[in-house]
Amino acid sequence: MTDVARVAGVSHQTVSRVLSGHPNVSAKTRAAVTQVIEQLGYRRNSAARALATRRTHTLGVIAVNTTLHGPASTLAGVQEAARERGYLTSAVTLRTATQTALAEAMHHLAGWGVEGIVAVTPQRDAVRALAALEAPCPVVTVEGGHTLDLPGVSLDQNLGARLITEHLLASGHATVWHVAGPPDWLESEARTQGWEDALREAGAEVPPLLRGDWSPLSGYQAGQQLAGRVRAPRGRGAGLTAVFVANDQMALGVLRALREAGLRTPEDVAVAGFDDIPEAEFFPPPLTTIRQDFASLGRASIGLLLDHIEGRTAESTHLVVAPELIVRASTARRSLPSGE
Amino acid sequence: MTDVARVAGVSHQTVSRVLSGHPNVSAKTRAAVTQVIEQLGYRRNSAARALATRRTHTLGVIAVNTTLHGPASTLAGVQEAARERGYLTSAVTLRTATQTALAEAMHHLAGWGVEGIVAVTPQRDAVRALAALEAPCPVVTVEGGHTLDLPGVSLDQNLGARLITEHLLASGHATVWHVAGPPDWLESEARTQGWEDALREAGAEVPPLLRGDWSPLSGYQAGQQLAGRVRAPRGRGAGLTAVFVANDQMALGVLRALREAGLRTPEDVAVAGFDDIPEAEFFPPPLTTIRQDFASLGRASIGLLLDHIEGRTAESTHLVVAPELIVRASTARRSLPSGE
DNA sequence: TTTTGACTTGTTAGCGCTCACAATTCTACG
DNA sequence: CGTAGAATTGTGAGCGCTAACAAGTCAAAA
Numbered sequence: 001m002t003d004v005a006r007v008a009g010v011s012h013q014t015v016s017r018v019l020s021g022h023p024n025v026s027a028k029t030r031a032a033v034t035q036v037i038e039q040l041g042y043r044r045n046s047a048a049r050a051l052a053t054r055r056t057h058t059l060g061v062i063a064v065n066t067t068l069h070g071p072a073s074t075l076a077g078v079q080e081a082a083r084e085r086g087y088l089t090s091a092v093t094l095r096t097a098t099q100t101a102l103a104e105a106m107h108h109l110a111g112w113g114v115e116g117i118v119a120v121t122p123q124r125d126a127v128r129a130l131a132a133l134e135a136p137c138p139v140v141t142v143e144g145g146h147t148l149d150l151p152g153v154s155l156d157q158n159l160g161a162r163l164i165t166e167h168l169l170a171s172g173h174a175t176v177w178h179v180a181g182p183p184d185w186l187e188s189e190a191r192t193q194g195w196e197d198a199l200r201e202a203g204a205e206v207p208p209l210l211r212g213d214w215s216p217l218s219g220y221q222a223g224q225q226l227a228g229r230v231r232a233p234r235g236r237g238a239g240l241t242a243v244f245v246a247n248d249q250m251a252l253g254v255l256r257a258l259r260e261a262g263l264r265t266p267e268d269v270a271v272a273g274f275d276d277i278p279e280a281e282f283f284p285p286p287l288t289t290i291r292q293d294f295a296s297l298g299r300a301s302i303g304l305l306l307d308h309i310e311g312r313t314a315e316s317t318h319l320v321v322a323p324e325l326i327v328r329a330s331t332a333r334r335s336l337p338s339g340e
Numbered sequence: 341m342t343d344v345a346r347v348a349g350v351s352h353q354t355v356s357r358v359l360s361g362h363p364n365v366s367a368k369t370r371a372a373v374t375q376v377i378e379q380l381g382y383r384r385n386s387a388a389r390a391l392a393t394r395r396t397h398t399l400g401v402i403a404v405n406t407t408l409h410g411p412a413s414t415l416a417g418v419q420e421a422a423r424e425r426g427y428l429t430s431a432v433t434l435r436t437a438t439q440t441a442l443a444e445a446m447h448h449l450a451g452w453g454v455e456g457i458v459a460v461t462p463q464r465d466a467v468r469a470l471a472a473l474e475a476p477c478p479v480v481t482v483e484g485g486h487t488l489d490l491p492g493v494s495l496d497q498n499l500g501a502r503l504i505t506e507h508l509l510a511s512g513h514a515t516v517w518h519v520a521g522p523p524d525w526l527e528s529e530a531r532t533q534g535w536e537d538a539l540r541e542a543g544a545e546v547p548p549l550l551r552g553d554w555s556p557l558s559g560y561q562a563g564q565q566l567a568g569r570v571r572a573p574r575g576r577g578a579g580l581t582a583v584f585v586a587n588d589q590m591a592l593g594v595l596r597a598l599r600e601a602g603l604r605t606p607e608d609v610a611v612a613g614f615d616d617i618p619e620a621e622f623f624p625p626p627l628t629t630i631r632q633d634f635a636s637l638g639r640a641s642i643g644l645l646l647d648h649i650e651g652r653t654a655e656s657t658h659l660v661v662a663p664e665l666i667v668r669a670s671t672a673r674r675s676l677p678s679g680e
Numbered sequence: 681t682t683t684t685g686a687c688t689t690g691t692t693a694g695c696g697c698t699c700a701c702a703a704t705t706c707t708a709c710g
Numbered sequence: 711c712g713t714a715g716a717a718t719t720g721t722g723a724g725c726g727c728t729a730a731c732a733a734g735t736c737a738a739a740a
Binding site: 350351352353354357364365366369388390391392393394 | 686687688689690691694695696697
């Protein structure tokens, strides 16, 4: 910077002013300095800047399971939004969101002086641990629910589940079964709740719940159980004609199990998923599901976080994004209620 | 730091020495200082440190398409390895790897004083652009091929394709068709090459090439063409009994197209993929594929990069990792060659 | 006891930047 | 033409840390 100042024949402070876009610099000086900067290929040292301003302009991201479609897309949205607004992001990927792992991640980020943290931790325990941890900076959660007082953004999982369930009911099914995700995931619970609410409101019977762990394998196992129920039409499983699976990956497993049991989708059993992963359109058959705009979710979280950091009091500390129902072949309308 | 020094009754320099693990500090002093640090919850300011040492301990990652399984896993590996070695990573996600986008990303990272960059850019043009760009720091590529003089790590795509092809030939197929990825992707070309080599070595006919763009949709379209060939057994398509698809997502599309055309997998046409995405095991039918250890790839790239940065002359500037063949139902052995 | 050398600790000067303030120049009006 | 007020530029200090050197301490050898 001193070099630039010398060559341009001004003080280092003037160079600094040009770089920061300070208004009180004459057009002539600004042009001259800009040209020298260009010519010398000078770049302002961010460490020195951070030291002097006490602002690192760095944000941290803590995420679990970033190899999955949802978190990965969210991450991309977060990064992009932060970059646009002049911040550096650094992500820490956790295998499991234990209290210690979270604390360690936060410690790591804090060591680098991050000014804020976006936590993509959709598990109830993780959010609780996060709230318990005294953070050295503002924290915003993505899909963290709003039970605790952490600000955050989330998708209206409940609404999504209702949309799916109502769609299936409207397609002529007497009721809808549900394969839920792990009970400690907030998303999982919200989807289950939405499903149950929609059934009750429609006056439909609420069948027993099946659970998986989001993996295709667990969906497959749940699917085998479901297939068994269909085949034994007496008792509680009677009338199993539609299933809402809590995510697309498990739905893939369910579809396989049903197929192996000789059941057709959607003729014998309609199946719907949740997430709209890119593969969903090519499942056997193409899957009805709920599209989540993860990237927007990520962007929104950055907006919220920067509102906090940069002092704009965010009136709404909680943003909820609406989902979109994508209807495909796996829930094609049944012209005649079966079994009559 | 001054506070810590005051409370511990030593100079700030001694505190610095304790923090840096300098050997010449008496055990007693070290213990005392450590305790005060603990007590005050002191954390060394990384900006000041970077300013004084002229080392930011920050690495940049440039990646395309991070929402896909491969890049996302690689990213996770990179991050983890860097964190273990005391570096901060910052990722920039690009939609498309154009020269300008790459330059901008590099500029962004350079502005933050990154000491090295890992580029996950598997496209030929991207690597070329990267090589042309004069980087402000060492750059290591992942899946960037070794045609240019950028150091990097990659998986032996060629070998993977050979394994698949040889497996299919060994299963009793006269030859193997191939649905390739986009021609400007290095991975795509290497897989095509491996397939072709294996066929030639086995003395099998090399059928015409089909191409997709990695998406399930493009696989579906390719699958429709393939199905047409099977149905019209005169001419060049005769004997189409096995297909090697260049990635699992396209394979999903191919499977759907074949199924819709009334062809059974593997009885009528065997299908194999590449990548081993988590869903592959639950495809209809479970997909034979090549498993890639993306996380190790990411870790290896960090190893290579730090070798460069920290001055250890890396003898091998190019690492190649071996893939693993995963055999599943989609290529079940055919007991009798069909059509005889 | 004295001296030597190794070990331990303290002192000073920046790293490259921004902030607050001082100094200078320019503009406009009486 | 003089001067207030604004606009522009320069000066010095300091952000929190480490590198290099200086100084002090202690043990063992002479």
